[in-house]
Amino acid sequence: MTLQVLVVEDEPSTREELGAFLAEMPEVADVLAADSGEAAVRLLGSVAFDAVFLDISMPGLDGMAVARVISMLSRPPAIVFVTASESHAIEAFGIGAVDYLLKPVRPERLTDSVARIVRLRRASAEGAPPADELAVVQIEHSRRTVFVRRDDIQFAEAHGDYVRLHTADGTHLIRLSLSYLEEVWAPAGFVRVHRGYLVAVGWVHDLRVTSSAGLVAATPAGDVPVSRRHARGLKEQLIEAARSGQLGRAAR
Numbered sequence: 001m002t003l004q005v006l007v008v009e010d011e012p013s014t015r016e017e018l019g020a021f022l023a024e025m026p027e028v029a030d031v032l033a034a035d036s037g038e039a040a041v042r043l044l045g046s047v048a049f050d051a052v053f054l055d056i057s058m059p060g061l062d063g064m065a066v067a068r069v070i071s072m073l074s075r076p077p078a079i080v081f082v083t084a085s086e087s088h089a090i091e092a093f094g095i096g097a098v099d100y101l102l103k104p105v106r107p108e109r110l111t112d113s114v115a116r117i118v119r120l121r122r123a124s125a126e127g128a129p130p131a132d133e134l135a136v137v138q139i140e141h142s143r144r145t146v147f148v149r150r151d152d153i154q155f156a157e158a159h160g161d162y163v164r165l166h167t168a169d170g171t172h173l174i175r176l177s178l179s180y181l182e183e184v185w186a187p188a189g190f191v192r193v194h195r196g197y198l199v200a201v202g203w204v205h206d207l208r209v210t211s212s213a214g215l216v217a218a219t220p221a222g223d224v225p226v227s228r229r230h231a232r233g234l235k236e237q238l239i240e241a242a243r244s245g246q247l248g249r250a251a252r
Contacts, residue, residue: 002029003050003117008040008066009033009082010058014103018053018082021107027114037061041069049077051098051117056083064088067095078117100179102161108175109161116180134184137165139172148172150188154203154221156181158196166221189241193217193226193234201241207234 005022009015015033023031032047034040038061052070056063063081070076079096084103099113139146148165157164158178165172182192189201203219210216215231216223226234
């Protein structure tokens with residue numbers, strides 16, 4: 001499966017660099033480019049794209065407006081935002097973005113995004129959900145490799161281009177995005193509780209309000225901040241887990 005890709009970026013050098021990176025990937029069949037949101041909408045009306053790599057801050061029609069147009073298409077392409085700011089991340093994933101890349105974009109992060117799009121489109125074409133991914137996380141150190149079971153991970157914390165995984169035995173850094181882990185670990189009971197945190201529902205033993213962090217989800221590995229936006233959803237997940245006998249199972 002190869003992809004028809006659109007790059008939307010008003011800055012010429014960034015647009016050319018991103019297009020060149022994508023064109024070199026075997027998963028990408030063709031790359032077209034637009035230098036504005038308006039140009040992107042015109043192309044989206046005439047070409048069936050599989051993925052759009054979309055800048056957010058552009059004069060005129062910005063990336064968020066383009067994304068809303070994309071969502072109304074009968075066969076919407078996958079959206080990957082490419083931006084210099086983290087401030088739009090929550091809104092981006094609310095729109096349904098597959099990934100959120102920070103400039104300057106590292107080639108390995110771009111490769112991760114393309115691979116994810118291919119997996120999602122292949123699963124959709126086959127009418128089946130993507131295979132369970134990262135049940136065991138492989139973490140490379142200088143002279144050794146550590147294998148961490150997903151079931152031992154109590155929460156995950158965004159750490160720049162990495163994610164810090166918290167277990168009873170300590171923490172581990174892995175070069176993945178938090179949004180990707182949220183996507184592939186959701187069936188295993190991991191839920192977003194804050195812009196920078198996922199928590200495994202089975203490890204939560206209570207919610208409490210602290211003077212320093214506000215509402216937190218308490219796990220044996222530490223307290224996890226819960227934003228007001230995610231508090232209700234987490235409480236519903238905990239109630240459902242309690243009803244099904246899953247709550248606290250991981251901690252026993």
